[in-house]
Amino acid sequence: MCEHASDHIPADLNDLGLDAAARRSHAAWDIGALDVAVGLSRILDAPLIAGGISRLVYDCNRPLAAPDCIPTRSEVHDVPGNVGLSVAEKQARFDRVHTPFHDAVASLLDTRNSPILVTVHSFTPVFNGVTRDVDLGFLCHSDAATAQALVAQEQTDGSFKSALNEPYAPTDGVTYTLEKHGESQGLPAVMIEIRNDLIDTPVKAQKMARHLGRSLIAVCPTVRNEAAQ
Numbered sequence: 001m002c003e004h005a006s007d008h009i010p011a012d013l014n015d016l017g018l019d020a021a022a023r024r025s026h027a028a029w030d031i032g033a034l035d036v037a038v039g040l041s042r043i044l045d046a047p048l049i050a051g052g053i054s055r056l057v058y059d060c061n062r063p064l065a066a067p068d069c070i071p072t073r074s075e076v077h078d079v080p081g082n083v084g085l086s087v088a089e090k091q092a093r094f095d096r097v098h099t100p101f102h103d104a105v106a107s108l109l110d111t112r113n114s115p116i117l118v119t120v121h122s123f124t125p126v127f128n129g130v131t132r133d134v135d136l137g138f139l140c141h142s143d144a145a146t147a148q149a150l151v152a153q154e155q156t157d158g159s160f161k162s163a164l165n166e167p168y169a170p171t172d173g174v175t176y177t178l179e180k181h182g183e184s185q186g187l188p189a190v191m192i193e194i195r196n197d198l199i200d201t202p203v204k205a206q207k208m209a210r211h212l213g214r215s216l217i218a219v220c221p222t223v224r225n226e227a228a229q
Contacts, residue, residue: 001118005037007028034120056079064098069090115187116189117178117189134161138163140164145188150216
């Protein structure tokens with residue numbers, strides 16, 4: 001899955017009052033994540049579901065109750081079109097973005113045998129003035145088995161600096177999709193966070209997809225066996 005694959009803002013929302021730079025910034029989408037996810041889908045012969053609307057419209061990795069599901073500010077960008085929304089307007093955003101995405105995920109998982117849920121994201125190297133000291137993060141909700149296996153694989157490989165639950169943690173509210181479709185259903189699940197300057201061109205993204213594909217292929221048999229026990 002790739003929840004934050006697109007920076008598209010539907011025309012009827014008038015760009016949410018944002019200028020072009022803000023609409024193309026990492027605030028609007030996960031730069032490079034879709035290219036990596038597409039590459040992984042091909043390498044692993046696995047289906048991919050990707051979001052088609054900017055997370056600034058509605059973040060489909062958040063429940064409606066989350067205060068940041070429709071952000072009024074994202075790091076340095078105010079989002080005028082999200083200010084003062086009524087309960088009905090927020091529900092309409094949820095129905096437009098969240099519902100079709102998660103219905104598609106649930107329907108797909110119903111057709112799969114022993115799936116491993118993988119979500120692909122990217123992060124900016126510096127956030128709110130703080131440099132992130134990691135290349136790859138592997139996140140979990142409460143079941144850390146898949147994420148830990150990938151961190152161990154990456155540390156053995158040594159190509160990138162990796163860490164568990166970095167640069168975000170479950171307490172930041174970022175593991176909603178993992179819990180909703182993975183852990184709550186007893187499925188192995190992991191969120192992959194990639195520093196976006198490592199994947200900000202198609203060539204770099206495909207190189208990363210090949211690397212992560214090798215890592216996933218290495219750990220998937222063990223993860224599946226442990227999940228089945």
